[in-house]
Structure formats: C-alpha cells, structure tokens
Amino acid sequence: MALTGLDIFKLLPKKNCKECGQATCLAFAMALAASKTSLDKCPYVSEEAKETLGGASAPPIKLVKVGKGDKEREMGDEVVLFRHDKAFYHPTCFAIEISDKLTGAELDAKIEKINGLVFERVGQKVSVDFAAVRNESGNADTFAAAVKEVAAKCNFALVLISTDPDAMAKALEVAGDTNPLIYCATVENYEKMVELAKKYSCPLAVRGNGLEETAALVEKVSASYKELVIDVGTNQLSQALAELTQTRRLSIKKKFRPFGYPVISFTSKDNPLDEVIEASVFVAKYASAVVLKADEKAQILPLMALRMNIYTDPQKPSQVEPKAYAIGNVTKNSPVYVTTNFSLTYYTVEGEVSGSKIPAYIISCPTDGISVLTGWAAGKFTPDKITEFIKACGIEELVDHRNLVIPGAVAVIKGALEEKSGWKVIVGPSEASGIPSFAKTHFA
Amino acid sequence: FKDVEVNPLCKKIYAELDKPDLTDSMSDLDRVRMHLMKNCGIEDVKISISALRKLSNVVREGDFNITLTIVTIKDSAEIINIEAGKPDSPSLGLAVDIGTTTVVVNLIDTENGKIIDSAGTYNKQSAYGSDVISRIVYCDENDNGLELLQKAVIETINELIDTVLKKNKINKSDIPVMVCAGNTVMSHMFLNMPPTFIRLEPYVPGASKYPVVSSKDLGININPDAKVITLPSVASYVGGDITSGVLSTLMSKSELLTLFIDVGTNGELVLGNSDWMVSCSCSAGPAFEGSGITCGMRAMDGAIDWIEIDKESMEVKVRAIGNKKPLGICGSGLIYSLSEMLDSGIIDRAGNILENGSSIRVRMGNEGKEFVLVFAKDSGSGRDVVVTEGDIKNLIRAKGAIFAGIRTMLQQVELDVDAIDRVYIAGGFGNYINITDAVNIGLFPDLPADKYAYIGNSSVHGAMLVLLCQEALYEIEDISDRITYIELSIGNKFMDEFISALFIPHTNLNLFQRCGV
Numbered sequence: 001m002a003l004t005g006l007d008i009f010k011l012l013p014k015k016n017c018k019e020c021g022q023a024t025c026l027a028f029a030m031a032l033a034a035s036k037t038s039l040d041k042c043p044y045v046s047e048e049a050k051e052t053l054g055g056a057s058a059p060p061i062k063l064v065k066v067g068k069g070d071k072e073r074e075m076g077d078e079v080v081l082f083r084h085d086k087a088f089y090h091p092t093c094f095a096i097e098i099s100d101k102l103t104g105a106e107l108d109a110k111i112e113k114i115n116g117l118v119f120e121r122v123g124q125k126v127s128v129d130f131a132a133v134r135n136e137s138g139n140a141d142t143f144a145a146a147v148k149e150v151a152a153k154c155n156f157a158l159v160l161i162s163t164d165p166d167a168m169a170k171a172l173e174v175a176g177d178t179n180p181l182i183y184c185a186t187v188e189n190y191e192k193m194v195e196l197a198k199k200y201s202c203p204l205a206v207r208g209n210g211l212e213e214t215a216a217l218v219e220k221v222s223a224s225y226k227e228l229v230i231d232v233g234t235n236q237l238s239q240a241l242a243e244l245t246q247t248r249r250l251s252i253k254k255k256f257r258p259f260g261y262p263v264i265s266f267t268s269k270d271n272p273l274d275e276v277i278e279a280s281v282f283v284a285k286y287a288s289a290v291v292l293k294a295d296e297k298a299q300i301l302p303l304m305a306l307r308m309n310i311y312t313d314p315q316k317p318s319q320v321e322p323k324a325y326a327i328g329n330v331t332k333n334s335p336v337y338v339t340t341n342f343s344l345t346y347y348t349v350e351g352e353v354s355g356s357k358i359p360a361y362i363i364s365c366p367t368d369g370i371s372v373l374t375g376w377a378a379g380k381f382t383p384d385k386i387t388e389f390i391k392a393c394g395i396e397e398l399v400d401h402r403n404l405v406i407p408g409a410v411a412v413i414k415g416a417l418e419e420k421s422g423w424k425v426i427v428g429p430s431e432a433s434g435i436p437s438f439a440k441t442h443f444a
Numbered sequence: 445f446k447d448v449e450v451n452p453l454c455k456k457i458y459a460e461l462d463k464p465d466l467t468d469s470m471s472d473l474d475r476v477r478m479h480l481m482k483n484c485g486i487e488d489v490k491i492s493i494s495a496l497r498k499l500s501n502v503v504r505e506g507d508f509n510i511t512l513t514i515v516t517i518k519d520s521a522e523i524i525n526i527e528a529g530k531p532d533s534p535s536l537g538l539a540v541d542i543g544t545t546t547v548v549v550n551l552i553d554t555e556n557g558k559i560i561d562s563a564g565t566y567n568k569q570s571a572y573g574s575d576v577i578s579r580i581v582y583c584d585e586n587d588n589g590l591e592l593l594q595k596a597v598i599e600t601i602n603e604l605i606d607t608v609l610k611k612n613k614i615n616k617s618d619i620p621v622m623v624c625a626g627n628t629v630m631s632h633m634f635l636n637m638p639p640t641f642i643r644l645e646p647y648v649p650g651a652s653k654y655p656v657v658s659s660k661d662l663g664i665n666i667n668p669d670a671k672v673i674t675l676p677s678v679a680s681y682v683g684g685d686i687t688s689g690v691l692s693t694l695m696s697k698s699e700l701l702t703l704f705i706d707v708g709t710n711g712e713l714v715l716g717n718s719d720w721m722v723s724c725s726c727s728a729g730p731a732f733e734g735s736g737i738t739c740g741m742r743a744m745d746g747a748i749d750w751i752e753i754d755k756e757s758m759e760v761k762v763r764a765i766g767n768k769k770p771l772g773i774c775g776s777g778l779i780y781s782l783s784e785m786l787d788s789g790i791i792d793r794a795g796n797i798l799e800n801g802s803s804i805r806v807r808m809g810n811e812g813k814e815f816v817l818v819f820a821k822d823s824g825s826g827r828d829v830v831v832t833e834g835d836i837k838n839l840i841r842a843k844g845a846i847f848a849g850i851r852t853m854l855q856q857v858e859l860d861v862d863a864i865d866r867v868y869i870a871g872g873f874g875n876y877i878n879i880t881d882a883v884n885i886g887l888f889p890d891l892p893a894d895k896y897a898y899i900g901n902s903s904v905h906g907a908m909l910v911l912l913c914q915e916a917l918y919e920i921e922d923i924s925d926r927i928t929y930i931e932l933s934i935g936n937k938f939m940d941e942f943i944s945a946l947f948i949p950h951t952n953l954n955l956f957q958r959c960g961v
Contacts, residue, residue: 004858009720016925023679026720026928030856315935344943370933374727377577379644412578430736431834433812 003053005030011049012042019043034086035059035079060252062261064203064229064288066093066130066181067157073129075229075288076262081248084314090262091311092282093289094303095130095159100137100146107146110295111153117300126304128156130181132291133171135162144170151175159183159291165192176200181289183207183264184231187217194225205264207231211243218258228261229289235268237278241285248286262288272299283307318343319369324393325350328359332400335360335443337428337435338386339407340367340375352435358443361398365389372407383416390421405442408434452554452912453671454515454524454621456535457484461508472500476512476523489514490522492669502528513620515671516914517656524620524669533618536560537911538666540601541685541904542626542634543567544576544709545733547597548904549604551612557912561608568596569633574735575709576629580639594636595663602665619666622659623907625675627683627710628652635662635674647680647931652924673917675907676924681725686712687927688906689870691920693899696721700865703850704902705888707732707775708871711846714927715853715864721923722857724930726849726938731842732775737835738811739772746771746824750878751817753784758805760817769824773817773831776877781817781831782839783881786948790815793948795836843887844945850889851945852938856930861889861955870902883956886949890958 009029020041022028031037032053039045039053063077073093080086096114098107111131118127131154135143143162151158151174158180160171168182177200184205185193197204206221206228208214214232222228232247234240247263250256265287267275272294282290283306294300322341326334327350339349341364353360365386367375375381390396390404404423406414408430418425429438459479464470470478473491476499480486491499503510506528513525513535539550548564572593573579583589609616624634628649632639635657637650653676660668675684686706695702697718704714711728714721734740734747741747745766752761762777764770773781785791790806792798797806797813805816811834818829854861867888869877879896882888888896899905910916932938944951 006720006857006859024926024928026722026926030928315937317933317936317939373729377643378647412581429811431811431837433834433837434810437810 003033005033008032008053011046011052013044013046015044017044060255060260061248062226062228063090064227064262066159066179066203066289068177068179071155071157071178073157078248078286079252081245081252083310087313087315088311090288091307092287093129094279094300094307095132095289095291096128096295097132097134097161097291097293098146098150099134100139100143102146107149108153111150113295115153115155117295117297119297119301119304121305121308124308126308128300130159130289130291131156132159132161132183135160135164135167135171138164140164140167140170143167144174147171148174151178151180157181159289161291163189165189165196168193168196172196172200172202176202179203181205181229181264185217185221187213190217190221194221197225197227201227203227203229205229205231207233209233211246215256215258218261222258229264230259230261231264231266235266237268237281240265241281244282244286264289264291266291267293272296275299276303279303280306284310317369320346320364322364322366322389322393324395324398325362325364326359326398327353327362328357330359330361330398332398334358334399335405335439336363336395336399336403337361337405338363338365338390340365340370340372340381342367342369342371342375345371348432349435352432353439356436356439358439360439360443361395363389363393363395373409376410376413381410383413383420386413386417387421390423405438450555450557450912451914452535452537453517453623453673453910453914453917454513454535454537454554456531456555457512457514458530459483459510459512461503461510463508472503475503476510480512480514486514486521488521490520492522492524494667494669495523495526499526502526505529513618515621517671517673518914518917522669522671524671525617525667533614536614536619538605538619538622539904539907539911540622540624541901541907542597542601542624542630543685543903544627544630545570545574547600547604548901549601549608550904550908551608551614552908552911554911557908559908561612563604563607565600565604568600569593571596575730576627576639577643579633580629580643583633583638584640590633590636590638593633597630597634598663602663605665616665617667619670621671621673621911622664622666623673623675623910625684625688625903625907627685628677628680629683631674631677631684642680649677649680652677652679653921673910675910676921678723678924678927679725679929681710681727682712682714682723682927682929685903686714686723687920687924688904688910689899689902690714690721690906690923690927691909691916692902692905693868695868696919696923696926701859701863703864703867704870705846705850705867706870706902707846707877707887709733709735711842711849713846713849713853715850715857716927720857721927722853722930723927724849724853724932726845726932728842728845728849729838731835731838732778734772734774734778736838737773737778738814738832739817739829740778740835741772741774743774743776747774748772748777748817748829749774749780751777751780751784753788753790755788758788758790760805762818764824769822770818770829771824772829778831778835778839779877779881779885779887782836782843782948783884785815785831785836786885791836791948794946795833795840795948797833797836839885840946840948843882843885844942847886847889847945847950848938848941849932851941852932853930855937861891864889864891865895867891867896868899868902869896870899883958884949886945886947886956890949890956892958 012025016024020028061076161183182204184207208217232243247259251259265282267278269275275294279290319341367380402423405426405428411427414425511527511531534553537554541548550562551560572582654674657672659670675688677683706712709730711726714723746768747765748762748770750763814830814832949956
C-alpha cells in the first residue's frame with residue numbers, strides 16, 4: 001500500500017523552505033503521495049528518508065519509453081484502477097501492423113496510409129503511435145529490409161514483431177538506434193532477446209502463456225533487464241479483460257513487481273469493426289499499447305476519441321458546454337437568461353425556466369465550471385466576458401430583441417454590461433426559485 | 445491566557461540616571477543606554493527620532509529621573525517615548541481585530557495582561573461593499589479606490605482608539621505599540637497594498653508576512669513612532685485573523701488533533717496539531733451572519749436566537765435577544781429554525797417546505813413557499829418574520845460548504861472524522877451556536893458534544909497574546925509558515941462533497957448516526 005501524505009511528511013526535514021516549489025513540507029508530502037512531484041526536488045531530504053521513501057513511493061508501474069525525439073511515446077506509470085480515483089496519465093499507444101511480406105510500392109502505400117492516420121479533435125492533433133512490422137515471411141533478411149524501409153519512411157516509432165532472435169538481430173542492425181519496442185521474449189528465446197535488448201538498450205516485450213507463466217518469465221528477465229512491456233499472451237477478449245484487470249490490480253494493490261510494467265495487447269478479430277470494439281475494451285481497461293490490423297481513418301478515429309475521453313483528467317469541476325440552450329419551443333421573441341456553465345447552477349436555472357412554462361434561451365457563459373458569485377468574485381463572470389460570449393454563442397441571430405436577464409446576485413454589473421454589450425439588461429431574481437414568478441410578470 | 449508568561453512587546457522602565465559633570469560628560473542618549481545596559485540587561489537599544497528630540501529637555505525636567513517606554517520586537521529594542529519622573533500610567537498596547545464587517549480595539553495593560561477597555565464598531569469600508577470581493581472590485585474600478593478604502597479602515601480604528609483613550613484619560617503618546625489581525629484582504633488594504641490579484645486565479649496575495657510600520661506612516665492616531673504589527677497570513681483566503689486564532693488556541697503546540705472552524709463568510713478551517721496543520725477556506729457565504737436571508741439580521745437586540753416548534757400543534761415559540769419583540773432572525777435562530785422545521789416535518793431533507801401540517805403558517809410568497817415564524821401582530825417591525833424556501837436553500841448551501849470543507853480537508857490528510865480530538869468554534873457568531881442543532885442540520889460533524897468548545901473572537905485574542913508575549917510573534921510566524929493551504933477549487937473532491945452535503949443533514953446518513961438520524 002502506498003504511503004499517505006502524513007506518513008511521508010514524518011520523514012521530511014520540516015524546514016518549510018519552499019525550495020521544492022511547494023509552500024510547506026506537508027504540501028510537498030501530499031504532492032508526493034499523489035505522485036505529482038518527485039523526492040529529488042527536496043535538497044535537504046536525508047539519506048535515510050530517501051531509502052524509505054524511494055522504495056515506497058516508487059511507481060507501481062514502470063514508465064517505459066519507445067521511440068526517439070518526436071516519435072517517442074511513454075507507456076505505464078499508472079496509479080489507479082478507476083480514472084475517477086485520480087486520473088489515467090499515459091494514453092494507450094496504437095500500433096498498426098505491417099507485414100514484411102509487403103514490398104516496393106505496396107509497402108510504400110501502406111506506410112503512406114499509416115502516416116495519414118492523423119486527426120484533429122477539439123483543437124488537438126492526435127494520431128496513431130507506432131508502426132508494428134511483423135516478420136510474417138519468416139525470413140530474417142526480408143524482415144530487416146521491411147524494417148529499414150518503415151524506419152526511413154514512417155512518421156511513427158517502431159514495434160518489431162518476431163520471435164526469431166536472428167531476424168530480430170538483423171532488424172536491430174538497421175533500426176536499433178530508433179529505440180523500437182522488441183516483441184518479444186518468450187520462454188524459448190528470452191536469453192538471446194535480452195542480449196539484443198541490452199545491446200541496443202531498447203524496450204523489450206515479454207510474452208508468457210497466461211498470468212503465471214508470464215510472471216515467472218518476467219522475473220527471470222527482470223533479474224538482468226528492466227525496460228519491459230508485458231503480454232500475457234491471450235487472444236480471447238473475455239479472458240484478456242480478466243487478465244488485464246489482474247495485472248493492473250496486482251501491480252497497484254499488491255505491488256506485485258513482475259506485473260509492474262506496461263501491458264501490450266493484440267486484437268484477435270479479423271473484421272475491422274470487431275477489432276475496433278476489441279481495441280476499445282483495451283483502451284478502457286489498462287492496455288498501454290494495442291496492436292491493430294485496421295488502418296482506415298473511419299476505423300481509427302473512434303478509437304482516438306475514446307482514448308482522449310478516457311485519458312482526460314477527471315479532476316475538473318462539473319460543467320455544461322458553454323452555449324445558448326433553447327428551453328421549450330423558443331421563438332425569436334423568447335426571453336434570454338444568462339448564467340454560468342457550472343452544472344449545478346445551470347441545471348438549477350434550467351429547472352426553474354422550464355418550470356415557468358415560458359420558452360426561453362439560457363446562455364451558459366464559460367466560467368470553468370464555477371457558480372455565479374464565485375465566477376464574479378474570481379473575475380470570470382464579468383461584463384467583458386459575458387459580452388464576449390453573447391457575441392460568440394450566436395444568440396444575436398436567434399432572437400430579434402436585445403433583452404438579457406442577469407442573476408440578481410450580480411445586479412452590480414448591470415450598468416457596465418449594458419454599456420459593453422449594447423443589450424438592455426434586466427436584473428432577475430437572486431434565487432432561481434424566483435424565476436417562475438419573475439417570468440410571469442415580465443414575459444407572459 | 446493564564447498559562448502564558450507575560451513578556452510584553454512594550455515595557456515602561458523607570459530610570460534614575462547618574463547626573464553628568466565635567467568628569468562625566470557622556471551624551472544624554474549614551475547615559476540612557478549605559479543605564480539600560482547595566483541595570484536592565486538591554487543592549488543596543490535604538491531610539492525614535494521624536495523621543496530623541498525631546499530627550500535632553502525631559503531628562504532635565506525630571507532631574508535625571510525618567511520613564512522610558514521601550515518596544516522590543518524580535519530582539520530589536522527601541523525607545524518610543526520618554527517621560528519625566530515616575531510613570532503616570534501603566535505600560536499600554538492595543539490589540540485590534542480588523543474584521544470585514546466589524547472592527548474591535550482592545551486596550552491592554554501589558555504588564556498584567558488585563559483588558560482595560562474594549563470598543564467595537566462597523567468597518568467603515570462597508571460603504572464600498574459588504575464583502576471583501578466587492579471591496580477589491582471597488583479598488584480595481586476606481587482610481588483612488590484603495591486610498592479610500594484604506595482611509596475608511598484607518599478612520600474606523602482611529603475613532604475606536606479615540607473612544608477608549610478618552611474614556612480612560614490616556615494620552616495618544618502613551619500608546620507605543622499596536623498589533624492588528626485581519627484577513628488577507630483587510631491586511632492588504634490596511635497597509636495600502638493593492639489587493640487586486642487576491643481574487644484572480646491563481647489567487648496570489650502580495651505578501652503573507654508584513655513589515656512592522658510606524659503608526660505615522662499609516663495615519664494611526666497614537667504615538668507617531670509607535671510600532672504597528674500586522675499579523676501574518678497563510679494564503680489569499682486564510683489570513684492573519686486565522687493565524688492569530690490558531691495562536692490563541694495553542695493548537696500548534698498540542699498533540700491533540702484540533703479542528704478550528706471560523707463560522708463566517710469565508711468559512712476558514714484549520715486542522716492539525718503540533719506536527720502539522722492544514723487549512724482551507726470554504727466560502728460559506730454570509731447566510732449565518734444573517735445576510736442574504738429574507739428576515740436575517742446580525743445577533744443584536746430583537747434578533748430571534750432560539751426557537752421551538754411543537755410537533756403536535758405546530759405552535760412556534762421564539763426568543764429574541766434583549767427580550768425585545770422579534771425583528772428578524774440571527775444565525776443561531778436560523779440553525780434552530782432549520783433543525784426544528786425538519787424535526788416537526790415542515791420541511792423535507794432536501795429543504796422543500798411541505799404542504800401538509802400547519803397550513804396557517806405555510807403559504808406562498810414572492811420567492812416561493814415560506815414558513816411564518818412570527819406574525820406581524822407579535823413582531824417588532826409590524827411585519828411577519830418568515831423563513832422562505834430560498835432562505836432554506838441558502839442555509840443548506842452555507843452549511844454544506846462548511847461540512848464539505850471539513851470532509852475534503854480530512855481526505856487530504858487521509859484521516860477519519862473520529863481522529864479529531866476537539867473542535868474549536870471561532871467567530872463573533874460562534875457564541876450563539878447550539879451544537880446539537882448544528883450537528884442535526886449537518887453543519888458540524890457528528891462528534892460527541894464535549895469535543896466542541898466556543899472560543900469567540902479568537903482573532904483579537906491572538907493579537908493580545910502577541911502583545912503580551914514576545915515569543916508569540918515567532919510562534920505566529922512559524923504558524924503561518926507551517927500551515928499548508930489546500931486550494932479547494934483544484935479537483936472536484938470539494939464539489940462532490942458539497943453536493944452530497946446539500947441535504948439535511950447529508951446524503952450519506954451514516955455520517956450522522958450518533959445524532960440519531
């Protein structure tokens with residue numbers, strides 16, 4: 001079990017010098033407990049504390065890097081089983097498979113296609129992460145030739161798939177300096193694979209057959225090499241789900257070291273639709289990397305969206321989307337209420353507005369999910385910001401009039417808001433509960 | 445303060461100096477210094493310019509017998525005043541609590557720690573806004589805003605000082621030191637520091653420790669060279685009033701895990717012991733101070749501070765402060781109301797007023813349903829005293845914020861509520877709270893009543909402690925350094941807790957098993 005902030009605090013120097021960037025030693029201890037900072041930020045920590053804390057605060061799942069420079073991706077370093085407990089930190093990496101049987105123009109076309117799996121979503125550029133070259137030919141030279149091509153032309157880091165140490169050795173000769181993920185060490189080949197991984201200092205995937213064999217193999221391998229990714233070797237979805245859960249649970253709850261590494265999963269289905277559904281389970285359930293055969297944009301985009309959503313930091317105030325909401329059968333003459341985008345505030349207002357039986361628009365201004373008075377206090381619900389949003393949300397096209405109802409609690413902004421927005425401002429009731437009778441008097 | 449050794453910031457020392465002659469032509473000041481070094485063990489004493497200017501005359505006026513007023517702040521001693529002959533008044537100091545709403549000045553005899561007199565009044569800054577945020581906004585929106593606000597608070601303090609000094613026939617020059625405790629915004633405005641960024645993300649104050657200033661630089665009407673100490677803050681919304689309160693409870697020196705609650709607008713909480721302390725501010729709003737409540741008022745004459753509802757007849761008994769006819773309801777009355785209305789089935793756990801039951805007292809008002817506590821014929825204002833559904837929701841939010849703050853803070857340190865050994869309730873309002881009812885509505889955690897204690901205005905008590913004990917100044921600075929501020933707006937733990945607390949007493953009734961829910 002991880003140490004609590006107070007446990008860690010007891011071992012700190014208690015100087016409150018602020019040199020770690022935190023206001024107090026206790027704040028630093030709490031940040032350490034939440035894995036938000038590292039012990040080396042404290043210049044005064046004793047050797048004894050380092051030893052105790054180093055072991056206890058070591059991440060339950062190792063951080064492993066694949067690729068170099070722009071192509072580098074981080075995997076692992078997770079701390080929870082459910083995202084709402086803290087957050088999932090390192091998004092699942094998607095690898096698209098390429099067979100080494102492809103050559104020439106066919107191979108170029110495939111690389112080109114994978115390079116095209118880049119999307120823009122809510123203002124962010126997202127893409128797949130790896131090209132996984134599989135030694136399907138069984139021939140070492142063919143494999144190395146394909147790997148060389150992909151390494152030169154593909155925009156993503158590599159996963160090299162072969163259980164033949166000779167093929168892997170040849171592939172690493174041409175791509176070993178790009179820090180590819182070597183897939184994989186097995187019970188039969190692990191000694192040679194570990195030698196190769198060491199020689200090129202590349203991450204190495206370890207595949208066992210089931211949980212027990214995998215754990216035993218990882219223990220053997222990790223005795224001499226620790227840059228590992230694990231694969232429990234299952235290809236049936238229900239079993240994979242159970243095993244992904246076990247590995248994550250054992251690593252975090254029991255600090256079971258053999259499973260303290262990121263996990264790689266392969267889809268088993270051939271139909272792309274089934275494959276995407278399979279992959280989506282892996283995204284939600286702890287896989288650090290997923291290898292897919294599907295390569296169409298339409299197949300990959302939903303996975304990108306799912307990954308972004310699952311790996312979003314949930315520690316944000318609950319908020320509604322800032323926009324103009326229509327309540328009931330609105331017309332060009334419907335009244336317009338303004339409030340913040342804090343869920344609780346918005347739904348309180350929405351409940352009363354719909355209860356008033358007078359169709360209306362509610363504009364939920366973007367205040368980062370804080371309430372009316374808090375927003376006003378923190379300078380996020382100001383005449384300037386409301387005016388800006390009135391223009392942006394399109395309400396000016398939705399209604400013919402220019403009358404705006406503001407919450408009674410911020411009556412003080414009436415003058416400035418009228419001046420800045422050009423709208424006539426009506427001060428509404430202080431409590432949303434007053435809206436029905438207010439609406440009856442003003443808009444019935 | 446019985447257990448605190450008196451070692452005040454200011455002392456009067458009567459000195460019979462050796463008279464100079466042609467063989468002993470030491471300067472007057474050196475003569476004073478020599479005397480202090482030899483007889484009082486005070487080395488390296490400084491002197492204020494105004495004291496120095498009158499030194500030669502006063503020394504001779506008293507025939508080389510003089511009384512020195514010396515202020516010692518952190519080993520740095522300074523002569524603030526000199527009088528001829530023996531002292532004609534005790535050694536004095538002022539302890540001041542600069543509250544957002546009220547300002548209190550205590551005149552203290554620093555030799556025996558007695559409060560000679562005390563005076564309080566409304567903070568004149570209220571003309572520019574009733575809460576700290578409105579006042580910051582006023583500063584931001586008006587060119588001379590800060591100047592006006594500083595002037596207002598200085599005037600308020602000066603009037604109070606005037607009152608107590610006149611009443612006790614004390615000269616201004618006899619006050620050599622003043623210790624002020626206020627929240628961070630009040631401290632900034634008092635020292636003429638811009639408060640703008642306190643309210644803007646990421647909520648950073650200009651400073652949390654403040655320099656010692658001369659009263660003349662602030663316009664405080666006491667000895668012009670008097671030392672004015674402003675007690676240190678923790679963060680933007682946990683200020684010197686709270687560090688001062690913590691100092692006065694001595695919780696920072698005790699092994700007992702103590703929860704300190706200031707039931708005010710900011711709702712500051714401090715949890716900890718001699719090992720560690722955390723704090724937060726849960727912005728409860730002014731509902732418990734009577735503000736924002738239809739018939740709410742401060743705890744003064746005519747305010748209902750106790751009610752009882754007969755569960756059978758729905759008859760309401762009330763008591764108003766000063767045995768006057770009821771005018772409105774103060775914080776404790778509101779807590780009683782909520783608790784009694786719940787127990788007699790007038791409201792449900794979500795705070796909705798129910799139709800059934802006492803139909804004469806339940807009716808429809810402008811802002812939804814309301815419950816009549818006192819009919820116009822029995823009230824002092826000739827109007828009905830009511831509690832509306834809106835008021836109830838307001839109170840539920842206020843109590844929810846405080847309870848959620850307590851829960852979030854406990855979670856941060858991963859402790860259970862039962863780990864708390866004692867709870868101190870501070871704030872002018874604290875004196876009027878009934879613990880059982882406060883627990884019944886879910887304002888305070890369900891702990892045995894004997895763990896709770898009222899401590900009143902702990903802010904001014906802390907200021908007095910500093911005045912009476914030089915070491916307390918080190919202690920309070922240490923407190924301000926050691927308290928870890930928890931920002932509740934990060935993450936949604938507080939919000940989850942807050943929403944769970946918007947129910948009487950709570951969504952999770954298991955948290956209130958002791959009170960028999």
